[in-house]
Amino acid sequence: MIQLGNLEETVLLLVMIMDEEAYGYAVSKEYLRQNGKDISISAVHTVLSRLEKKGLIQSKMGGSTEERGGRRKRIFQTTDYGVRTAQELKAHRTKLWNQLPQLQ
C-alpha cells in the first residue's frame, strides 16, 4: 500500500471533497478554509503533481475565466485507485486509533 505524507493525504481528501472544482488555487483556498492555515499555491501544485504521478488523481484542462486572463485551469479528480487508497488509509488509521480507548 502506498505511503502518503500528511499533506498529500490532506490534499487527496480535499480533491475528493471538491469534486470537479479542484484546481490549484481553489484547493489552496479550501485548505485555508478547512484547516485555518495558509498554504502557498506552489505547495499545492507540487503535491497535486506528485499525486498525479502516483496515479491517485487525474487531470484535464478546462474552464477559462476573465480573472485568469483567459487561461484554463487544470482540474483534478480522483481515480478509482485513488479512492481505494484513501479508503485503505482510513481503515489503517482507524484501526490504530481504535486501539487507544482513551482517545475516543
Place this chain on the structure above:
Amino acid sequence: MKKYPPKFWQRFLKWFCDPELYEEISGDLEEAVEERYHEKSEAYAKKKYRLDVIKFFKPYAWKKLHIERQQAPLLQNYLKIGVRNILKHRNYSILNGVGLVLGLTCIFLSLLFIRNELRYDQFHSNADDIYRIQRVYRSQNYAVMPFQDYWSTTAEDQLNFINELKKSQGLKNVVQFNSTNSPTALPLYYVYKSDGKKLTEDNILWTNSGNEIFEVFDWEFIYGSAENALLIPGSIVLTESAAMKYFGADWKKKDLTNEYLVLDSAEYSINGVINNVPEYSHVDFDLIINRSQIPSWGNYTYVKKTPELSEQQLLEAVSAAYFSFRPEAKDNPLEKGLILQPLTSIHLDSEALYELKTPGAPRYLWMFGLIVIYQSLYM
C-alpha cells in the same frame, strides 16, 4: 477594472516556467491577484504575487531540459519524409539533381584545368633558375638557336655556342636538345629492334649534351641512373611507355642494357628508363637519344644559373658569349639580341616561334576562373 500583477515578476515567471505548466500556474496566480486586490488592497495583492512567483521557482516548475531521445528513429523519419518529398516532385528533383551535378562537375574540371596550366614545368627542382635562350631576329622571337652552318654543321661545331657559354661565370649548366615535335626537325623515324621488328617513332628528344641534361631537368629514373645513362653518344634512355612499347609489359624482367635499337642507320644501346614525362611539361618525348650530331639546323638551348646570379647578369653573360661565337651578329641591324625565357613562363607567356607544344593562354585561365566563381555562387 483589471489590475495587472507586477510586470517584472510576471516576465520572470514566464521565463523560467515550463511551457506545459505555464498556463495553469500563471492563471492561478492571476486569479489570486484579482481576489486579493478586491479583498484587501493592491499593495497586498502585488506583494503576495511576488512571493508566489518566488515560491514557484522550484525544480517542479522549471523549463525541462531537452533530453535527446534516441536520434536514430527520428533521423530515419526525416530521411523517409525527405525521400517521399523528392519522389513526389520527381521531374523537378531530377532536374535539380542533374543541375547540381553538372555545376559541380564544371567547377571541378575548371579548377583542375587551371591547376594544370599553372603547374607547367614546376616539377623541376631548380625551375626558377632555368632559362631558355631565345634570339630576336628582325622582329621575330625564335625559341631555337641556330648552329653556325645550319644543317651542315659538324658535330663538334654544334657544340661551339655551348662551349662559349660555359666559359662564363655563374652558369651552372648549359644543355641543348631538339625534338621530333619541333618544326625544325624531322617528325618521324623508323626504329628497328634487335629481333628485326620495325616500328615507328615520332616522339624523340635528340641531345648532344649527354648526362648534363639530367642536371637541368628532373626526369626520374626507374632503371639506370642519371650519372651514366647518357654518358656516351649512342645511348638511349626510354620512358616507361616506350619500354613497354618496344619490349612488352614485362620489360622489367628483361635486361635492357643488352638491348639496342636501330634508327636512322645507327645503332643505339639502351641505358636507362625514366618515368613518363608529365603532361604539364613544355617538352614531351618517349626516348632521349644522345647523338653527337643533332639532325636539325639548330637547337633549343637551356641554361641553369646559380641562384646568386641575377637575370640581368645572366643575360649579359649569355649575350657576350653569343657575340664572340658569332661576331658578325654584332653589326647586323637585323639581329636584335638575345632574350632569356624563364622555364616556368614558357607555357603561358611565350611569343617565340618553333615552340614544342602549343602554349596555353592566360585568358582561358581567367575565363575558367570566372566560371568557377559564378558557378559556386549559383549552385
